[in-house]
Amino acid sequence: MSATKNTPGGAVLPSPERLVRDLSEMIAIASVNPFDAPASPGHREQEFADHYQKSLDDLGLETGRREVADGRPNIWGRLKGRGSGPTLMLAGHMDTVGVEGYDNPFDPVEADGRVYGRGACDMKAALACYLEVVRCLHGSGPELEGDLLIVGLCDEEHVMIGSSEFGRNGPTADFGIVGEPSELKLCPAHKGQLGVFFRTRGKAVHSSVPEKGVNAIEHMGEVIHAFATYNADLQQTADPHPLCGTGRFSMNVIRGGDIVSAVADFCEMEVDRRYLPGETVDQIVADYRARLDALSKKIPDFTFEISAPTLDVKPLDTPRDSVLVAAVKEAADQALGRPVEMAAFPGGTDAPNLKIPCVILGPGSLEQAHSLNEFVEIEQMVDATAIYLGAVQRLCNRT
Numbered sequence: 014m015s016a017t018k019n020t021p022g023g024a025v026l027p028s029p030e031r032l033v034r035d036l037s038e039m040i041a042i043a044s045v046n047p048f049d050a051p052a053s054p055g056h057r058e059q060e061f062a063d064h065y066q067k068s069l070d071d072l073g074l075e076t077g078r079r080e081v082a083d084g085r086p087n088i089w090g091r092l093k094g095r096g097s098g099p100t101l102m103l104a105g106h107m108d109t110v111g112v113e114g115y116d117n118p119f120d121p122v123e124a125d126g127r128v129y130g131r132g133a134c135d136m137k138a139a140l141a142c143y144l145e146v147v148r149c150l151h152g153s154g155p156e157l158e159g160d161l162l163i164v165g166l167c168d169e170e171h172v173m174i175g176s177s178e179f180g181r182n183g184p185t186a187d188f189g190i191v192g193e194p195s196e197l198k199l200c201p202a203h204k205g206q207l208g209v210f211f212r213t214r215g216k217a218v219h220s221s222v223p224e225k226g227v228n229a230i231e232h233m234g235e236v237i238h239a240f241a242t243y244n245a246d247l248q249q250t251a252d253p254h255p256l257c258g259t260g261r262f263s264m265n266v267i268r269g270g271d272i273v274s275a276v277a278d279f280c281e282m283e284v285d286r287r288y289l290p291g292e293t294v295d296q297i298v299a300d301y302r303a304r305l306d307a308l309s310k311k312i313p314d315f316t317f318e319i320s321a322p323t324l325d326v327k328p329l330d331t332p333r334d335s336v337l338v339a340a341v342k343e344a345a346d347q348a349l350g351r352p353v354e355m356a357a358f359p360g361g362t363d364a365p366n367l368k369i370p371c372v373i374l375g376p377g378s379l380e381q382a383h384s385l386n387e388f389v390e391i392e393q394m395v396d397a398t399a400i401y402l403g404a405v406q407r408l409c410n411r412t
């Protein structure tokens with residue numbers, strides 16, 4: 014533990030140098046989510062997990078790991094407390110989005126008070142902060158009453174098999190913080206996300222006599238028309254969520270037909286619905302079905318299907334008056350020297366899958382997260398570490 018910065022009281026403070034070093038090492042290990050392909054070089058959360066688990070081992074934590082899929086582990090490390098307090102989980106995903114078009118994504122660069130590289134803010138920065146939290150705890154006196162559990166998850170950027178598995182099989186905790194890039198805003202809530210396909214089916218005939226067929230693409234055109242005002246309708250709801258606001262809808266993938274000389278007998282469109290805490294998938298599908306049923310009554314030969322969910326990320330809604338939110342707010346207010354901003358996190362996260370009360374708070378911004386110039390501010394990493402440290406001390410020492 015070199016270059017340790019000490020306070021007059023002897024406590025170890027978060028070190029920008031160590032944070033940059035740890036983050037740079039992590040960026041250099043390519044862990045791009047393989048999406049539907051098998052894990053392969055450059056797409057292995059495995060190598061990243063090996064590195065992160067070793068880092069936790071080296072800090073004296075009791076570590077464990079489980080393969081969720083081939084080459085795709087979840088890992089964790091436990092800093093044991095004295096056994097009389099609650100357990101806090103600091104969790105983060107080890108995968109990143111892709112790098113097509115990104116110049117030197119795995120060569121970390123420190124410049125202008127920032128660290129650049131794929132995964133910098135989403136979310137290897139938070140994983141680096143978690144290591145620094147342990148160093149600060151080691152250097153700062155009495156043991157915690159409860160355990161600190163640090164968790165690295167696979168597959169957040171696709172269908173979240175990592176957190177789903179972890180929520181089922183543990184180890185679990187009493188509270189959780191997920192350090193997704195929130196610009197250090199405290200986010201106790203986010204919307205859910207539901208993806209499904211609408212499918213229309215028609216009758217293929219030679220395109221010299223289209224009137225004898227049923228055109229599935231033209232029918233999908235009617236579907237698009239019927240849903241054209243749906244997003245605006247959702248924003249008119251009388252009962253918005255205090256942090257999440259209103260739901261959203263968009264039509265984002267379409268394909269259909271086969272060759273130009275035949276009437277298309279098939280079309281499918283994948284639609285995205287961001288839904289509020291309190292709404293359910295069943296309600297949303299029923300809402301879709303009602304609009305599509307209305308088309309069946311109006312249009313001859315109109316048939317449709319709604320697929321099973323292609324994506325189903327649950328909403329998060331941790332009570333704003335909970336012990337967890339109060340403790341993290343206190344820690345953040347103190348570390349930032351101003352009242353922390355409370356907000357909904359803009360995207361979906363692993364948090365609901367962990368099945369414990371969770372908040373999202375982390376360094377970096379979601380705006381850079383999936384861009385071709387990803388970075389994190391080093392100062393935000395230092396502040397995030399101080400916030401996590403304050404939260405650990407408050408929550409794990411509750412009796």
Ligand SMILES: [Zn+2]
Nearest residue numbers: 135136169193
């Ligand atoms: Zn992320």
